[in-house]
Amino acid sequence: MSGTHSDEPSVLQHHFDNLGQQFEASSLGMWLFLVTEILFFGGLFTAYMVYRLTYPEAFAEASHHLNIVLGGTNTAVLIGSSLTMVMAVYAAQQGARNRQVLFLVLTMVLGLVFLGVKSVEYSHKFAEGLVPGPNFRFEGDAIHAQLFFSLYFVMTGLHALHMIVGIGIMAVLTVFAWRGRYTRRYHTPVEVSGLYWHFVDIVWIFLFPLLYLIDRHGAGG
Amino acid sequence: MLNNVTDPAVEDGATEREPHLVPLRVYFSVFAALMVLTALTVFAATKDLGAFNTVVALAIACMKAVLVVLYFMHVRYSTKLTWAVVAGGFFWLLLLLLMTLSDYITRGPGWLHFG
Amino acid sequence: MDTAATPHSNYLTDGYGLKSWLLTRDHKRIGLLYLFSVTSFFVLGALFAAVIRAELLTPAGDLVASDTYNRLFTMHGVVMVFFFLIPAIPSVLGNFLVPIMIGAKDLAFPRLNLLSWYLYTFGGMFTLWALVNGGVDTGWTFYTPYSSAFSNSSVALVIVGIFINGFSSILTGLNFIVTIHKMRAPGMTWFRMPLFVWAHYATGLIMVLGTPVIAITLVMVAAERLLHLGIFDPKLGGDPVLFQHLFWFYSHPAVYIMILPAMGVMSELVAAFSRKAIFGYKFVAFSSLAIAALGFLVWGHHMFVSSESVYSAMAFSLLSFLVAIPSAVKVFNWSATMYKGSISFEAPMLYVFGFIGLFMIGGMTGLFLAAIAVDVHVTDTYFVVAHFHYIMVGASIMMFMGGIHFWWPKIFGKLYNEFWAKVAAATIFLGFNLTFFPQFIVGYLGMPRRYHAYPPEFQLWNILSTAGATVLAVGYAMPAFYLLHSLFKGKPAPSNPWGAKGLEWETTSPPPTHNFDTPPVVTEPPYNYAK
Numbered sequence: 001m002s003g004t005h006s007d008e009p010s011v012l013q014h015h016f017d018n019l020g021q022q023f024e025a026s027s028l029g030m031w032l033f034l035v036t037e038i039l040f041f042g043g044l045f046t047a048y049m050v051y052r053l054t055y056p057e058a059f060a061e062a063s064h065h066l067n068i069v070l071g072g073t074n075t076a077v078l079i080g081s082s083l084t085m086v087m088a089v090y091a092a093q094q095g096a097r098n099r100q101v102l103f104l105v106l107t108m109v110l111g112l113v114f115l116g117v118k119s120v121e122y123s124h125k126f127a128e129g130l131v132p133g134p135n136f137r138f139e140g141d142a143i144h145a146q147l148f149f150s151l152y153f154v155m156t157g158l159h160a161l162h163m164i165v166g167i168g169i170m171a172v173l174t175v176f177a178w179r180g181r182y183t184r185r186y187h188t189p190v191e192v193s194g195l196y197w198h199f200v201d202i203v204w205i206f207l208f209p210l211l212y213l214i215d216r217h218g219a220g221g
Numbered sequence: 222m223l224n225n226v227t228d229p230a231v232e233d234g235a236t237e238r239e240p241h242l243v244p245l246r247v248y249f250s251v252f253a254a255l256m257v258l259t260a261l262t263v264f265a266a267t268k269d270l271g272a273f274n275t276v277v278a279l280a281i282a283c284m285k286a287v288l289v290v291l292y293f294m295h296v297r298y299s300t301k302l303t304w305a306v307v308a309g310g311f312f313w314l315l316l317l318l319l320m321t322l323s324d325y326i327t328r329g330p331g332w333l334h335f336g
Numbered sequence: 337m338d339t340a341a342t343p344h345s346n347y348l349t350d351g352y353g354l355k356s357w358l359l360t361r362d363h364k365r366i367g368l369l370y371l372f373s374v375t376s377f378f379v380l381g382a383l384f385a386a387v388i389r390a391e392l393l394t395p396a397g398d399l400v401a402s403d404t405y406n407r408l409f410t411m412h413g414v415v416m417v418f419f420f421l422i423p424a425i426p427s428v429l430g431n432f433l434v435p436i437m438i439g440a441k442d443l444a445f446p447r448l449n450l451l452s453w454y455l456y457t458f459g460g461m462f463t464l465w466a467l468v469n470g471g472v473d474t475g476w477t478f479y480t481p482y483s484s485a486f487s488n489s490s491v492a493l494v495i496v497g498i499f500i501n502g503f504s505s506i507l508t509g510l511n512f513i514v515t516i517h518k519m520r521a522p523g524m525t526w527f528r529m530p531l532f533v534w535a536h537y538a539t540g541l542i543m544v545l546g547t548p549v550i551a552i553t554l555v556m557v558a559a560e561r562l563l564h565l566g567i568f569d570p571k572l573g574g575d576p577v578l579f580q581h582l583f584w585f586y587s588h589p590a591v592y593i594m595i596l597p598a599m600g601v602m603s604e605l606v607a608a609f610s611r612k613a614i615f616g617y618k619f620v621a622f623s624s625l626a627i628a629a630l631g632f633l634v635w636g637h638h639m640f641v642s643s644e645s646v647y648s649a650m651a652f653s654l655l656s657f658l659v660a661i662p663s664a665v666k667v668f669n670w671s672a673t674m675y676k677g678s679i680s681f682e683a684p685m686l687y688v689f690g691f692i693g694l695f696m697i698g699g700m701t702g703l704f705l706a707a708i709a710v711d712v713h714v715t716d717t718y719f720v721v722a723h724f725h726y727i728m729v730g731a732s733i734m735m736f737m738g739g740i741h742f743w744w745p746k747i748f749g750k751l752y753n754e755f756w757a758k759v760a761a762a763t764i765f766l767g768f769n770l771t772f773f774p775q776f777i778v779g780y781l782g783m784p785r786r787y788h789a790y791p792p793e794f795q796l797w798n799i800l801s802t803a804g805a806t807v808l809a810v811g812y813a814m815p816a817f818y819l820l821h822s823l824f825k826g827k828p829a830p831s832n833p834w835g836a837k838g839l840e841w842e843t844t845s846p847p848p849t850h851n852f853d854t855p856p857v858v859t860e861p862p863y864n865y866a867k
């Protein structure tokens with residue numbers, strides 16, 4: 001079901017003059033929101049930077065307890081989900097309903113895979129006693145390793161929270177796409193949500209090497 | 222019709238929505254590049270490059286991010302305003318990181334050491 | 337075009353009942369929702385100040401216990417900074433006026449605008465809950481490790497309140513930026529926009545770039561308190577000064593969020609009451625952007641004595657001197673505007689005169705503080721307290737009052753009593769100076785801030801300050817009476833009671849829901865007063 005001109009009045013909001021203006025405003029709005037997210041995660045990266053530079057050995061030791069296979073897999077999964085996301089947008093740009101739905105669902109599935117792997121990782125950390133707090137146990141510089149794991153949990157936890165929100169957004173988009181709401185003329189929500197999804201991917205692109213790949217050339221690799 | 226009057230709704234962008242279709246092969250190439258770079262970063266981490274390990278890791282991450290921003294997020298095909306917003310956001314993060322760092326690296330012995 | 341009576345249909349009459357207000361998407365109604373909320377929080381913050389000043393009448397800490405005093409000044413700061421000063425002008429006047437001034441029908445995202453108000457209110461509820469629970473005693477600056485590990489007050493509740501409120505601020509800023517980029521009327525080029533709009537654009541940039549950092553910092557403190565994840569905990573090798581870096585990265589630019597909109601109001605009032613175009617329009621416009629940008633580079637001047645490196649301190653000190661320059665540029669341009677202008681002395685203009693002198697004193701004492709050697713002596717004394725109150729109260733709140741008076745006829749379609757407005761302005765000016773000038777003196781003499789007991793030789797200055805606070809309170813209370821009175825008994829206002837230039841004066845008072853009966857087309861330069 002492709003878009004018809006009779007759809008347009010219902011998607012043009014009354015305070016905009018035309019769809020072009022509305023799209024540009026929505027896009028700029030989402031980009032500005034992503035800038036806030038850059039600075040939001042940025043505070044955590046600042047803390048991470050300061051402490052890693054201050055306690056490099058402890059951070060390296062602690063990082064060796066993270067599983068590169070799971071982390072690397074998750075990186076590939078997210079990159080794949082970004083691909084399925086651009087395919088969803090591409091389908092929306094062409095007004096192709098079924099393909100839109102397919103790729104949105106695939107994106108969600110990959111996102112859920114990511115979260116699944118993450119929960120496996122977290123459960124390992126719980127089991128190994130690597131959650132900061134009274135039950136933390138660590139062979140080596142336990143004091144500064146707790147700093148690493150505090151940051152690990154806050155950074156990946158916040159990232160996972162953003163993933164969950166992203167999957168929720170994809171679910172809503174899927175429903176609307178199934179109903180034929182997104183056409184060649186109007187598919188702004190898909191594009192704009194795609195921007196959000198890619199941003200969450202970019203955060204992980206930095207988290208993975210910073211958290212998982214410290215000093216992997218020694219015995220711990 | 223309107224002399225010497227510019228319509229900001231037009232000057233800043235489109236009145237209609239003609240979506241720019243990026244060729245699929247671009248998307249697939251970027252995807253492949255991202256996967257290769259991921260493998261590369263894992264590989265590089267297993268080599269002892271001293272202080273350069275971190276530099277290489279961050280450089281590869283930045284390359285991946287740039288690819289996602291330019292192609293998946295369409296910034297390559299977007300307005301100058303979008304470029305400015307993206308650049309501004311990352312630049313501001315850099316300000317936060319570098320000016321905070323300027324305190325720690327000038328505190329003297331007992332604080333930061335690299336490598 | 338004058339209308340003798342309030343027009344038949346306008347945004348105030350377009351729908352009655354609570355739902356039409358609580359579910360509105362009209363930026364003008366949302367501005368009024370904010371007016372109600374920020375005024376309520378102002379009264380609350382002022383009550384805390386009243387108790388503080390009452391305590392400080394005598395050298396002994398005898399009115400309240402030390403712990404209570406800590407909670408009083410903390411809650412005063414939290415309420416005034418986050419729930420009054422940051423939102424006041426942007427969310428009330430900015431929301432109302434920015435779309436009209438650029439000829440738009442509304443902001444770019446009306447529903448996000450309403451969400452902003454709900455987030456603000458929701459955040460405020462958490463803060464009130466914390467208050468009922470006994471309040472917080474960490475100072476509004478929440479320094480760690482006291483706030484993260486040792487304080488047993490309701491830190492988490494207040495943190496959540498400020499966090500939620502932060503998103504209100506972010507959405508407001510985002511809305512302004514997109515609106516100004518994308519929704520200007522035909523002919524409204526960037527350099528034809530009122531300087532009020534430029535000021536809010538720059539403010540929006542700060543809101544978007546800075547607020548997220550304090551948000552994540554508060555998340556880290558909350559994580560430390562609730563989940564025992566030690567990020568600022570010295571026992572784990574954490575650095576409390578890192579908290580300060582992250583906190584002040586936002587909180588310094590936050591003070592520019594508090595002053596830039598006030599400077600925007602200044603430009604409008606100076607032009608209107610000198611009946612002259614702003615001198616050096618482009619300089620004033622760009623100085624707003626310069627303040628926004630440079631304001632992000634100076635935060636370390638709050639940490640000169642906190643053990644940040646002395647080299648870093650020197651860099652921050654130099655940058656702090658530089659950030660004074662664009663502010664000075666504005667003051668020069670406003671003065672040049674008034675020179676040979678046709679000046680009249682209505683109440684808004686009295687607030688303008690108040691602002692100019694008080695902002696200069698506040699700004700220049702900022703330079704004293706930016707000099708590291710001086711700061712070592714006066715930091716954490718009443719000198720600093722006086723400095724920031726001169727800017728925040730003497731300048732920022734003066735312009736909130738000035739702006740409310742100037743645009744009152746436009747917003748409500750009623751004229752207020754000019755005589756009592758002048759009396760209130762004069763009372764506020766007198767009360768303000770009596771309250772805060774003695775604080776420069778007593779601070780320089782060594783009285784520390786955040787203490788409720790002090791050496792007896794400081795008592796005279798404290799008595800003067802408390803007397804001033806009483807006068808100031810009377811001054812602030814007066815508008816409540818004559819402004820409210822005008823709503824019921826005031827004369828109907830014409831479209832342009834001041835004879836001012838600007839698109840808001842070309843529509844009716846109050847404006848119709850869609851702001852303009854016919855969408856404007858702009859062909860004139862801004863402030864196009866006849867020579």
